Amino acid sequence: MGAVAPLYRERLAPGLGVLLPCALIIPAVALVFVPINAIVGIALGVAIYLAVLGVFAATTPTVEVSGGVLRAGRASIPVALLGAAHAYDGDEARAERGTRLDARAWLLLRGWVRGVVRIELDDPADPTPYWLVSSRRGAELAAAVEAAKASPTG
Secondary structure (H helix, E strand, O other): OOOOOOOEEEOOOOOOEEEHHHHHHEEEEEEEOOOHHHHHHHHHHHHHHHHHHHHHHOOEEEEEEEEEEEEEEEEEEHHHHHEEEEEOOOOHHHHHHOOOOOOEEEEEEEOOOOOOEEEEEEOOOOOEEEEEEEOOOOHHHHHHHHHHHHHHOO
């Protein structure tokens, strides 16, 4: 029997708006080493930029709803313990990350992702009131959480 396809899956990788400015590492490193050796400076700049890309790739979290479980980064929770899920964009998302944020909330936020999804917890034993998760496709994530809760397996 094969693996169950996820209802929702998203990698919160940085976009070009983050990766292109990081490319300024190349001329910055090259500038330091040009008086010594220009070739070495450019090679080190490229190597350090590739290392930064590798760190981004290795630390990019995934958000997934599959098999009756919500996974956000390294954390996971059964959908049976989840309440309502609401997607926010723009000023509403900014407010959820700022003025409306409960200090007890569990967070998976990435600065390069504007939208967030607030997922209430329905577990009286858990002091965490909700999860706040970055998402580029917040409405889809919220719908997947609701669908998983309604599913007989979820």
